[in-house]
Amino acid sequence: MSTPAINGVLQNQLSFDGREKLVAPGFEPLYSTGLGDAYVADSLSLLQALPDDSVNVVLTSPPYALHFKKEYGNADKADYVEWFLNFGREMFRVLKPDGSLVLNIGGSYNPGSPTRSLYHFKLLIELVESVGFHLAQECFWFNPAKMPMPAEWVTVRRIRVRDSVEYVWWLSKTPWPKANNRRVLKPYSKDMERLNKKGLTKTVRPSGHNIKSSFSDVGAGGSIPANVIEDELPLDLLKFGNNAANDPYTRRCKEAGLKIHPARFPAALPEFFLKLLGEDGDVVVDPFAGSNTTGAVAESLGMRWIAVDRVADYLEASRFRFYS
Known part of the structure; x- marks a missing residue:
């Protein structure tokens, strides 16, 4: 299957390996690889189109509830929990009984105050108590590239320290999800x-x-390994932090004049959890795919994947992740 050129820069051949992919009825992928499909679509609608008990891992980093708006879209803090629960219910439905949801979500400060918001903790509680998930383990992504924000509290008044971790909730449909720490x-x-x-x-x-x-x-x-995830597992060219300036994805986006996603996470994060929770042939879904790091890592591990994002430019550029 041939992949269309991106602004005349990229054209290559991707072949299917004969595995049956999970299909989203009524949706046409922007592009496909041997193991996955990337869709420009409303994530909730696409999740609703997937069959019950069909996915092994949902791994995603949704837009955070920040008190200032991001160009890729984020819900207001006051509405965030209810907004995300709509997705959470569908994620629970499509997961297999031994499946897992891995949710990377960052904290934030309350507007105008040097105090932290509790929105991500409230979301965790609702996902467990209202949706039915089990908290398998709370993990942390150590991100040394995080900026010292908000500047007023950290670099101007100097009354807070730099925030360098983000929460990763590992949630499961039952208390006994498929997992094997020997793989990590x-x-x-x-x-x-x-x-x-x-x-x-x-x-x-x-x-x-x-x-x-x-x-x-x-x-x-x-x-x-500990439950603090760092960018240390080998994955050759796919392994870069979220602020990399010269990795293949970033470099080729610049060459093609395509917009670079501003909130990428490093390949080490999905790599760790997909190795821990999945195996060759499993199905992985990322409903907020952005630049599709999850899909690229899943493909490298022999897993089938579905990536969804509503911003066509970000997914268009994510094709570069599948070429070395």
């Missing part, structure tokens, strides 16, 4: 390698934990 093991630290060679003496820590074996007895093949 990290290399052992130098200290662990040293202990492996030296051996560990049986001991009881002051906390009461009984330490009775070295990790060589476990044979796990790596250390279990």
